[in-house]
Amino acid sequence: xxxxxxxxxxxxxxxxxxxxxxxxxxxxxxxxxxxxxxxxxxxxxxxxxxxxxxxxxxxxxxxxxxxxxxxxxxxxxxxxxxxxxxxxxxxxxxxxxxxxxxxxxxxxxxxxxxxxxxxxxxxxxxxxxxxxxxxxxxxxxxxxxxxxxxxxxxxxxxxxxxxxxxxxxxxxxxxxxxxxxxxxxxxxxxxxxxxxxxxxxxxxxxxxxxxxxxxxxxxxxxxxxxxxxxxxxxxxxxxxxxxxxxxxxxxxxxxxxxxxxxxxxxxxxxxxxxxxxxxxxxxxxxxxxxxxxxxxxxxxxxxxxxxxxxxxxxxxxxxxxxxxxxxxxxxxxxxxxxxxxxxxxxxxxxxxxxxxxxxxxxxxxxxxxxxxxxxxxxxxxxxxxxxxxxxxxxxxxxxxxxxxxxxxxxxxxxxxxxxxxxxxxxxxxxxxxxx
Amino acid sequence: xxxxxxxxxxxxxxxxxxxxxxxxxxxxxxxxxxxxxxxxxxxxxxxxxxxxxxxxxxxxxxxxxxxxxxxxxxxxxxxxxxxxxxxxxxxxxxxxxxxxxxxxxxxxxxxxxxxxxxxxxxxxxxxxxxxxxxxxxxxxxxxxxxxxxxxxxxxxxxxxxxxxxxxxxxxxxxxxxxxxxxxxxxxxxxxxxxxxxxxxxxxxxxxxxxxxxxxxxxxxxxxxxxxxxxxxxxxxxxxxxxxxxxxxxxxxxxxxxxxxxxxxxxxxxxxxxxxxxxxxxxxxxxxxxxxxxxxxxxxxxxxxxxxxxxxxxxxxxxxxxxxxxxxxxxxxxxxxxxxxxxxxxxxxxxxxxxxxxxxxxxxxxxxxxxxxxxxxxxxxxxxxxxxxxxxxxxxxxxxxxxxxxxxxxxxxxxxxxxxxxxxxxxxxxxxxxxxxxxxxxxxxxxxxxxxxxxxxxxxxxxxxxxxxxxxxxxxxx
Numbered sequence: 001x002x003x004x005x006x007x008x009x010x011x012x013x014x015x016x017x018x019x020x021x022x023x024x025x026x027x028x029x030x031x032x033x034x035x036x037x038x039x040x041x042x043x044x045x046x047x048x049x050x051x052x053x054x055x056x057x058x059x060x061x062x063x064x065x066x067x068x069x070x071x072x073x074x075x076x077x078x079x080x081x082x083x084x085x086x087x088x089x090x091x092x093x094x095x096x097x098x099x100x101x102x103x104x105x106x107x108x109x110x111x112x113x114x115x116x117x118x119x120x121x122x123x124x125x126x127x128x129x130x131x132x133x134x135x136x137x138x139x140x141x142x143x144x145x146x147x148x149x150x151x152x153x154x155x156x157x158x159x160x161x162x163x164x165x166x167x168x169x170x171x172x173x174x175x176x177x178x179x180x181x182x183x184x185x186x187x188x189x190x191x192x193x194x195x196x197x198x199x200x201x202x203x204x205x206x207x208x209x210x211x212x213x214x215x216x217x218x219x220x221x222x223x224x225x226x227x228x229x230x231x232x233x234x235x236x237x238x239x240x241x242x243x244x245x246x247x248x249x250x251x252x253x254x255x256x257x258x259x260x261x262x263x264x265x266x267x268x269x270x271x272x273x274x275x276x277x278x279x280x281x282x283x284x285x286x287x288x289x290x291x292x293x294x295x296x297x298x299x300x301x302x303x304x305x306x307x308x309x310x311x312x313x314x315x316x317x318x319x320x321x322x323x324x325x326x327x328x329x330x331x332x333x334x335x336x337x338x339x340x341x342x343x344x345x346x347x348x349x350x351x352x353x354x355x356x357x358x359x360x361x362x363x364x365x366x367x368x369x370x371x372x373x374x375x376x377x378x379x380x381x382x383x384x385x386x387x388x389x390x391x392x393x394x395x396x397x398x399x400x401x402x403x404x405x406x407x408x409x410x411x412x413x414x415x416x417x418x419x420x421x422x423x424x425x426x427x428x429x430x431x432x433x434x435x
Numbered sequence: 436x437x438x439x440x441x442x443x444x445x446x447x448x449x450x451x452x453x454x455x456x457x458x459x460x461x462x463x464x465x466x467x468x469x470x471x472x473x474x475x476x477x478x479x480x481x482x483x484x485x486x487x488x489x490x491x492x493x494x495x496x497x498x499x500x501x502x503x504x505x506x507x508x509x510x511x512x513x514x515x516x517x518x519x520x521x522x523x524x525x526x527x528x529x530x531x532x533x534x535x536x537x538x539x540x541x542x543x544x545x546x547x548x549x550x551x552x553x554x555x556x557x558x559x560x561x562x563x564x565x566x567x568x569x570x571x572x573x574x575x576x577x578x579x580x581x582x583x584x585x586x587x588x589x590x591x592x593x594x595x596x597x598x599x600x601x602x603x604x605x606x607x608x609x610x611x612x613x614x615x616x617x618x619x620x621x622x623x624x625x626x627x628x629x630x631x632x633x634x635x636x637x638x639x640x641x642x643x644x645x646x647x648x649x650x651x652x653x654x655x656x657x658x659x660x661x662x663x664x665x666x667x668x669x670x671x672x673x674x675x676x677x678x679x680x681x682x683x684x685x686x687x688x689x690x691x692x693x694x695x696x697x698x699x700x701x702x703x704x705x706x707x708x709x710x711x712x713x714x715x716x717x718x719x720x721x722x723x724x725x726x727x728x729x730x731x732x733x734x735x736x737x738x739x740x741x742x743x744x745x746x747x748x749x750x751x752x753x754x755x756x757x758x759x760x761x762x763x764x765x766x767x768x769x770x771x772x773x774x775x776x777x778x779x780x781x782x783x784x785x786x787x788x789x790x791x792x793x794x795x796x797x798x799x800x801x802x803x804x805x806x807x808x809x810x811x812x813x814x815x816x817x818x819x820x821x822x823x824x825x826x827x828x829x830x831x832x833x834x835x836x837x838x839x840x841x842x843x844x845x846x847x848x849x850x851x852x853x854x855x856x857x858x859x860x861x862x863x864x865x866x867x868x869x870x871x872x873x874x875x876x877x878x879x880x881x882x883x884x885x886x887x888x889x890x891x892x893x894x895x896x897x898x899x900x901x902x903x904x905x906x907x908x909x910x911x912x
Contacts, residue, residue: 097776098654129775277907297805298598298906300568305907335775335783342813345873394873396816399824416774416784420825426758426794 029053030407031066032388035075040082040363041377050080052384055407060378073402075388081358082378083139083385083405084393085157085365086340087290088270088324091133091141092123092158092168094334106147109229112187113201115236116228117153119145120172123165129334131414134160136338137393139385139405140170140375142365144270145177148185148246150197152177154232155244157369159385161405162412170383174369175268176236179246180256181302195255200224202263205233242266242368244290248273249302257285268322268368272314273306279317288320288368293347311360312351320368323347323360345394357394383407482689482703484715489590491640493629496885500524500538503865506546509835511553511854521551523861526883531855544879550870552835553855554609554862554882556842557808558721558768559748559801562600563593563613563628563636567805577616578623582660583678585648586706587623589615593636596899598906599805604630604888604897606809607870607877609862610641612846614748617651617723618659620674624709625649625721627846629882632897645847647745648713650675652724652733653779672732679740682710690715719745719847721768725779727755734763746845748801749773750791751783757794766845767791768801771814771821788815788837789822789829799842811838816871831871860884 030052037048039060049064050057066072095102104122107114120143133141139160145153156172179186180194188194204223208230214220215227223230235241245256248271257278260267269275272289275282282289293311298304315321325333325340344357352360366376375383384407391398403410413421422428479488504520510531521528522535530536537543566573575592578584593613603611608630615622625647628639656674657665665671685707692700712718720737724730724747737744746766747753751774753760753767760767769791774783784790791798800815802808815834822829843853852860861884868875880888889895898906 096778096781099778294806294810296602296809297567298902304568304905336772339772342817342873346810346813349874349876396813396820396871396873397823399820419782420754420784420786420790423755423757423790424825424827426756 028407029067029070030073030384030404030409031064031070032073032075032080032386032402033066035078035080035388037080037378038082038358039378040359041379047076048080050378050386052386052404052407055384056380057378057382057384057386058380060380073388075401077390078401079389079391079393079398080378081137081387081389081393082362082376082382083387083403084137084340084361085140085142085376086133086138086325086337086361087142087322087365087369088144089141089337090146090334091129091143091160091337092125092127092165093119093143095124095127095129097334105143105145107145107149107153109147109149109151109153110226111224112150112185112197113225113229114145114147114149114153115151115176115225115230115232117145118156118172119143119153120156120158120165120169123158123168125163125165125168128415129337130160131410131412132335132416133337134403134405134410135400135414136341137387137389137400137403138337138340139387139403141337142174142369144175144244148179148182150178150186150188150194150201151229151233152179157371157375159375159383159405161408162410170374171369171371173241174371175242175244176233177244177246177270179270180259181247181249181252191252191255195259197224198259199263201233202237202265205230205237209234209237236265237263239264239266242268244268244270246270248306250274250277250305252302253278254281257281257287260285260287273303273310275319276307276310276313277305279314279319282314283318286320288322288364289314290322290324292324293343293350293352308346308350311347315352315356315360320364321352321356321360322365322368323357341394342396348394354394480703481700482693482708482711484693484712485717489588489637489640491642492635492637493631493633493640493642495526495883496631496887498526498881498883498885500541501544501861501881501884502535502537502541503544503546503551504535506544506865507550507869508855509550509552509832509870510856511835511839512856514832521855521863523863523881523884526861526885528855528857528859528861528863530857544865546865549878550866550868550875551855552607552864552866552870553839553853554864554880555607555811555838556799556846556853557603557608557611557802557811558746558799558842558845559803560603560611560613560805560808561616561803562603562611562805562808563595563597564589564615565805566594566597567599577618577659579616579618579659582619582656582665582674583621583706584615584619584623585621585678585682585709586704587615588626588646589613589623589649590626590636590640593626593628593639595633595636595639596901598899598902600630601632601888601897601899603805603808604880605877605890607812607864607866607880608808609864609880609882610843610846610848610852611808612647612721614647614649614721617649617655620651620656620665620671621678621706621710622649622651624718627848631882631887632899641848643848643851645717645719646709646712647719647721647846648709650720650722650733652722652729653726654777655723668729672736675733675736676739678710679714679736679742682707682714683740686711686714713742714740716743719743719845721746721748721845723748725749725751727752729779730756731759734759734765745847746797746799749780749803751780751787753796753798754784754787754790755782757791757796760791761795766797766799766841768799768842768845769818770803770807771800771818785817785821786825786827788818789825789827792822792829792833792837793827797841797844798837799845800837801842812866812870812875813873816873819871831869834871
């Protein structure tokens with residue numbers, strides 16, 4: 001009995017050590033040589049070298065001298081791109097979709113407002129869902145609070161780096177999350193009432209800013225939101241923090257654009273199924289759209305005009321497009337954050353240029369979320385989030401050969417790798433049934 | 436031959452009318468295929484094997500002979516034919532090879548650089564029963580009022596004007612099985628449909644296809660019936676066994692009466708009649724089941740009562756018992772990469788399909804999703820890549836079978852469709868590129884030799900009644 005327990009402890013200790021240190025190989029000087037390099041911020045370079053030191057990119061080009069102590073990775077015939085950024089996920093916030101106790105993505109809020117909710121505070125950096133995404137080339141994600149409240153909370157940009165939540169956060173907040181298409185989940189019963197409550201929240205935030213001292217003395221009228229929620233809304237009404245507004249229907253997008261115009265807000269549109277119908281208005285207002293490329297079903301009365309060409313048409317009109325994964329359906333989405341590349345390929349199949357599709361999963365999200373000085377392109381000074389592919393990243397037959405996050409290579413097998421290995425030979429060996 | 440939108444609609448009408456007018460031929464062999472014998476008027480109270488109260492009225496759309504030449508052909512039976520040709524007449528494939536003879540009056544298409552495959556068959560769909568837009572009013576998938584509803588037939592839930600149907604066709608799906616949902620232990624009868632415009636469900640029914648029975652393991656039934664039971668997996672199993680015990684008794688009573696016609700017929704029961712048909716081997720069992728251990732128990736239950744499971748659906752742990760599935764001759768309708776969204780799906784791996792295929796079980800890529808159903812070629816491509824990555828080599832020829840002949844076998848229609856061989860239904864897709872590329876799209880889709888979708892011709896893009904006015908025109912698929 002004692003023996004069994006100590007054995008179990010030893011295994012737990014070993015696993016912890018593996019998880020803690022072996023997940024990503026140590027940072028060092030690395031030279032990825034000979035590949036076709038897509039910096040995204042500039043034209044592709046044939047037969048180029050990407051030099052990484054201490055987690056940062058230090059040189060990119062055809063004539064980069066490689067230090068003698070560098071680990072060399074021969075990428076001849078391979079494609080080298082920045083790590084992909086999935087701009088709409090619940091990675092690390094939802095472990096098992098249908099198990100409520102593994103959800104950290106929805107705040108209760110107060111009166112359907114949860115502006116002060118900082119979703120990344122509940123992040124599980126040990127989530128087994130991170131590795132499958134990283135293994136297929138996704139190195140950064142935006143985590144977005146759910147719930148479809150009037151204001152659901154604040155989003156953050158993360159690197160899928162091994163460590164604790166505080167290690168992963170690149171920038172937080174990167175957006176405040178709201179919506180204009182689901183009145184009932186926002187404490188209203190009609191769109192007009194939902195918009196009224198949003199305007200009231202903006203007005204009350206301004207009143208709070210002007211009368212903070214009076215508010216503390218209980219000398220103001222009642223406000224629609226709590227003190228912390230009003231505080232959290234200040235950068236939004238000042239136009240410093242973007243308001244990410246969920247809107248699919250063309251008329252809802254129009255309402256969001258008007259709300260932004262009337263109140264001097266900086267906004268982006270999430271979903272944007274019928275965005276193509278108002279593409280010129282979005283472009284004129286320079287409003288980015290987060291949308292998928294695999295949705296064409298009139299699945300609800302807010303998405304009747306949803307077409308697969310949407311992302312390409314928006315881009316052609318000049319709208320900054322951020323491709324997001326699994327925006328169509330499915331409660332498997334945390335597991336399939338990795339399918340961002342499939343969205344990229346489908347965007348191309350339905351009219352977006354290949355270069356724009358690559359940009360929409362790398363540099364454009366970095367720019368839109370204000371982290372282009374850190375990630376999204378291969379340039380000196382950027383984090384070394386780099387992927388080496390055997391070919392076109394969007395093609396299914398392409399393999400991911402190396403993934404670096406902040407200069408460290410991900411080598412940890414996924415849970416799926418371990419399961420596949422265990423059952424590759426059937427029946428499992430009786431000599432070693434618990435490999 | 437190209438039809439305008441108007442003429443296409445006219446053809447639908449003609450097909451439906453001629454279907455109704457044609458006389459049913461009595462068959463002397465009730466099994467294995469569902470025959471067309473109809474109960475005589477007034478015999479609704481009689482429980483007849485292979486009764487067909489809602490017979491198919493499908494008639495193929497008129498079409499000229501067709502030749503596609505200079506095209507790469509995945510036949511689903513042999514190696515890829517490069518720069519080959521295929522000929523079609525009277526709705527059937529008449530020749531496939533390096534070259535073919537051109538039938539008189541044939542439309543000839545130069546498929547330079549393009550690919551032909553058999554039409555895709557989706558074994559697991561709820562399209563039509565869970566129509567778009569999704570509303571409570573159109574939610575007809577789960578009769579979640581009793582854990583055993585063998586009495587319901589999902590064809591009575593199918594809305595032929597569901598806008599998801601033409602989108603499936605544009606994705607290359609030519610045949611699909613609509614299943615009742617998985618809320619119940621026994622969910623009811625499935626139906627196999629052709630992806631064709633029709634005013635009626637009967638006009639879509641695949642002639643000669645057997646019915647399926649939907650069963651479900653695990654979490655869904657015990658969650659839905661937590662209050663009244665079953666609320667546990669052991670409750671689930673007790674529920675299946677109780678149903679089969681009743682069904683066996685019912686089958687005996689009716690088989691005896693059908694043989695001797697002595698006395699009053701026993702009371703008819705729709706649910707037990709369906710289960711008795713399974714026990715007689717006249718229907719195929721499609722069993723939603725995620726976990727390996729539960730699949731093994733379902734196999735034992737099938738042996739206890741003497742029926743066969745045709746395929747496990749979802750089977751995210753099928754790779755753990757791939758050898759058992761192969762030995763038992765049970766197929767797997769599986770996802771490429773869904774998993775981890777509930778406890779029983781936690782162990783999903785992307786090599787699942789490749790591992791089960793390697794073991795020798797007949798595996799199909801299924802969707803269970805109106806969006807995924809439109810891109811089953813992409814799902815197969817993912818599963819193939821995952822196999823190759825895990826050291827299980829998969830060829831494109833093999834992966835084509837996951838989309839075509841294997842699902843055809845699971846639905847019992849592999850003698851009629853699912854491969855490009857002379858004599859088979861001319862259900863085929865012309866792809867603009869290798870179908871396993873993310874950039875590939877079906878350019879043209881034929882069902883029984885008739886061109887029903889053309890990406891290059893908006894007049895050949897069927898719009899359902901619902902879409903008129905509601906969905907902006909001109910949006911290509």
